[in-house]
Each structure stands twice: as structure tokens, then as C-alpha cells.
Amino acid sequence: MATLAALLFDVDGTLADTERDGHRPAFNQAFQAAGLSWEWTPELYGELLVITGGKERIRYYVDRYSPPLPPGWSPAQIDQSFIAGLHQAKNRFYAELLARGAVPLRPGVQRLLKEARDAGLRLAIATTTSPENVTELLQRTLGSASVAWFEVIAAGDIVPAKKPAPDIYHYTLEALKLPPEACIAFEDSENGVKAAVAAHLKTVVTRNEYTLHQAFTGAALIVDDLGEPGRPAQIHASDQKSASVVIDVPFLRTLVE
Numbered sequence: 001m002a003t004l005a006a007l008l009f010d011v012d013g014t015l016a017d018t019e020r021d022g023h024r025p026a027f028n029q030a031f032q033a034a035g036l037s038w039e040w041t042p043e044l045y046g047e048l049l050v051i052t053g054g055k056e057r058i059r060y061y062v063d064r065y066s067p068p069l070p071p072g073w074s075p076a077q078i079d080q081s082f083i084a085g086l087h088q089a090k091n092r093f094y095a096e097l098l099a100r101g102a103v104p105l106r107p108g109v110q111r112l113l114k115e116a117r118d119a120g121l122r123l124a125i126a127t128t129t130s131p132e133n134v135t136e137l138l139q140r141t142l143g144s145a146s147v148a149w150f151e152v153i154a155a156g157d158i159v160p161a162k163k164p165a166p167d168i169y170h171y172t173l174e175a176l177k178l179p180p181e182a183c184i185a186f187e188d189s190e191n192g193v194k195a196a197v198a199a200h201l202k203t204v205v206t207r208n209e210y211t212l213h214q215a216f217t218g219a220a221l222i223v224d225d226l227g228e229p230g231r232p233a234q235i236h237a238s239d240q241k242s243a244s245v246v247i248d249v250p251f252l253r254t255l256v257e
């Protein structure tokens with residue numbers, strides 16, 4: 001038994017469905033701008049999501065799928081610095097998509113953040129994505145003041161091993177100076193749940209189109225989304241007896257206290 005002190009949020013797929021309509025088309029725009037004919041369809045992108053981290057995902061695609069190179073290019077050209085350049089371009093295109101409002105927050109996210117702040121809970125981000133992508137998403141969906149709502153924004157290359165390694169959660173807990181028992185993590189994917197559970201965190205999964213059929217071993221609760229008053233979210237697995245729930249602060253306290 002512990003007292004709930006903080007909520008730790010993943011970003012991609014959890015705060016918003018950023019992958020299919022955000023990162024994926026931005027990767028394609030970056031490939032095109034670099035003169036590459038590569039195209040990541042929604043289906044192929046689902047396969048590539050097994051690898052977290054945009055730079056790591058491009059490397060995996062090149063090594064595993066041997067995509068065509070323009071005439072005169074050699075495979076050695078696709079080195080880490082080339083990939084880093086592609087990735088930076090992808091993040092610029094991603095920011096443009098967010099600025100156009102292409103990626104809204106998932107149901108219940110804005111509500112729960114407000115309720116948590118009103119209840120005096122501390123907030124943090126623990127994500128694999130690049131820090132600039134986090135700031136951009138928060139500013140575009142919740143306004144520029146929202147970045148400061150999060151006491152810790154742990155993102156991207158700040159730790160050497162990305163999810164499913166627990167490092168980003170260890171980093172976040174250390175920065176908050178809190179034990180895992182006082183926190184709840186929010187994730188959408190198997191890789192994310194592995195990271196959170198390995199850091200001994202109670203984890204709520206809001207699954208999405210890409211992660212629907214994944215195994216979330218060790219998760220405390222699996223739902224379709226956080227729900228809204230009058231439209232509770234369906235529960236797919238938990239110790240709770242009810243079939244649907246609006247995930248609010250009193251409910252979250254029952255998970256840890």
C-alpha cells in the first residue's frame with residue numbers, strides 16, 4: 001500500500017495517436033526529400049513499430065528490408081550520420097503536421113491531466129521519442145503553458161537503452177525522487193509495458209489500433225482509452241470487477257492504495 005504521488009505518461013500512442021498519422025507520413029516526407037523512393041505504408045509501419053526510436057527504426061528497416069537505393073548510391077552511405085539527418089528532417093515534417101492539427105489528443109487525456117493537477121498529483125513524461133516532439137505535441141494540443149505541467153520530461157537519447165529497457169522509467173523516478181509504488185505509468189504498447197513493469201510500476205494500458213493484439217504482461221489494467229464522463233472506457237483485463245470505467249484520480253488511487 002502506498003499513497004499515489006505522480007502519474008508518468010508515455011507519449012506516442014498514449015497521449016495521442018501520433019504514429020500512423022504523424023511520425024509515419026513525416027518519415028515518408030523525409031525519405032522523399034532525401035531522394036529515396038522508400039514508402040512506409042500504415043501496414044508496414046505496424047511491423048516496424050517493433051523497434052522503438054526513429055533512428056533505430058530506420059536502421060532496422062535498411063538492414064532487414066534492404067530497400068532500393070537511388071542509382072549510384074552505395075549501402076555504406078546509409079550510415080549513422082545519414083540516418084541522423086533523415087531523422088532530423090522527419091522531426092521537422094512531424095512538427096509541421098502537428099502545427100496543422102493533424103494529431104489530436106486521445107479521449108480523456110486532457111481531462112485526466114487537469115484532474116491530476118487539481119488533485120496535486122505530480123506529472124512526468126517517460127518516452128522514447130525526441131524531446132522536441134514532446135514539446136511540440138503538448139504546445140499544439142494543450143497550449144504553451146502545458147510543458148511546465150510536467151516536472152520531468154524524460155525523452156529520446158537521454159538514456160542509452162530505449163524501451164523495452166526500463167532505463168527511461170528509472171531516470172524519471174530518480175528525477176522525481178519517488179519510489180515506483182507511489183506512481184502509475186500510462187502506456188499503449190507492449191514495449192512500453194515491458195519497460196514500465198520492469199521498473200516495478202503499476203501500468204495502465206490504453207491500447208490502440210497498432211497495439212490491439214499485443215500481450216501486455218504485467219499491466220494493472222487494459223482499456224481502449226481513458227474514458228470520459230458519460231462514456232466510460234471498456235476494460236479488457238484487470239483485477240477490477242466492472243466492465244467499463246472512467247479513469248479518474250479516485251479510480252487510480254484504488255490501484256495503488
Ligand code: XBP
Nearest residue numbers: 012023052053054127128129130192
Ligand atoms: C515511441 C517511439 C518513437 C516514435 C518516433 O515509442 O518508438 O520512436 O515512433 O519518435 P514509445 P522518434 O511510445 O514506446 O515511447 O522518431 O523521435 O524516435
Ligand code: MG
Nearest residue numbers: 010012013188
Ligand atoms: Mg507508446
